[in-house]
Amino acid sequence: MLPAEGVPFTFSKRRGGDRGIPFTDIRTAGERRRMRISHPVRMIAISSVAAVCIIPAASGPAHATYWSGGMPRADFDIRTFDYNSTWQGPLVRAISNWNGTATPVAIGTLSNSRNTLTVKSYSDTWYGLTTSKGPRNSSRTFTIKMNSRTINRDATNWNNMVTRIFSHELGHGLSLADNPSTSKASIMKYQSWSTLVKPTAYDIAEVNRIY
C-alpha cells in the first residue's frame, strides 16, 4: 500500500544502515611502540596496503549483481506521477510489489522528490532506462524513463509488461545490475518481460544482502 501523496513515510520494517563493526585495540603497549612509523617509505608502503584494502570495501559489495549506481538506502521516494488509469494501475503495482517483499524496501511517492518517472515514446530500442546521478554517499538521485513505443510493440501481456519494466528499473534503484549470472529467475534478466512480474526469491535475497 503506497503512502498518500505528500504524507511523510513511516517505516515499520527494519532499515538498511551502518554495518560498521566497532573494534578494540588489543595490542600491548610494546607492540604499539614497535608499530610506530617514522620512515616515509614505510609509511607509503603501509598506506598503499591500506588503500587497496579499504577502497573495495568503501565502494560496495563486490558481486556480479551489484550496481554501484543504486540508492544508498532501500527506503526512498519517487516524485508523484499521474498517468491515465491504464498506465497508473500497473505502475503503482510495481511499487507495491517491491514494498511487499520481506526486505528493507520502502518506496513512497512525494510531490517534491528529486527521483522521477517519465513515460513517453522514444525512437530507441530500450524498454526502460534508469539514470543515476551524484555520489552514492550524499546526493544520489535517479530518473526512470519508460518507452511506451517499445512496450506497446512487444507486450504479449500489456499490464504485466508495464509492471515488470518499472519493477526492473526500480531494481536498479536498489543497486541490482542487469542479467545476474545465476540460473535462478530474476526480474533483472532480459527475459519473460510479459510474464515474470514480481521480484523473485533471488532478487529479494540480493536486496537483503546489499542493504
Next chain:
Amino acid sequence: MKRRILSLICAAGFVTTVAACGSSDSGSSASDRVSYHAAFPEFASSDEMYATADSVVSGVVQPGSEVRELAPIVVDSDDPKLNPQAGTEATEEPREPVVVTVHRVRITELHKGPGKVGDVIEVKQLGGTLGKTTYESQETTSLKAGTPYLLFLNTYPDAPASVLTPIQGQYTLDGQGAPQSLPNNRLKLTDADLKRLDRTNKQ
C-alpha cells in the same frame, strides 16, 4: 618531528591519489558522471532477431561521432496505451533528454532493409560526453571507427537507427567476414546462419 610530518603528508597524498583512481561512485567529480542502465529485449534465436530488425547491414564505422540529445516524441492519440497522458491533465515532467552518440556507418553489404552498398547511415548508441557531463551506459560497447561490424537495426523516420540490443545486435567481423559475438552474448551467429537468413529474406 619535521620528518614525521613529511611522512604523514606523503602518505596521505598517496592514499588520496589511489582512492581517486579506484572509486567511481564517490568524490567531487561524480556529479559530472551519469550512469545509464537500460532494459532491452532478448532474442532466443538469430532468426527471431533477423525478423525483428528493420535493417541488417555489414559496414565500417567512419571516423568522427557526434553526441546528441534524443527527445521524446509527442504522441497525440486518444489511445490510452499509446499516450499515457490521454484523458488526464498534462502534468509537468522534468525535461531530461536521453544522451546518445551517433556514429556514421558505411554499408559494405546490405542483408535486409532499405539502402545500398556505399550508403552511409547514422547509428546511435546510449551515452556520450555532452558539455562537462559524461553519460556512461552500462550495457553499451562503443562502436569503433575503422572497425567492420554486422548490425541488426531498428530504423526511425525522425532519429538515427539503433542497434536492436547492445548485447545481441552488434558483431565485429573478423578477417574472413565472420561475425564475432560480444562476450556476454549467448546468441552465437555464424556466417552460415547469416547467409541462410539472407537467402530466406530474399525469397
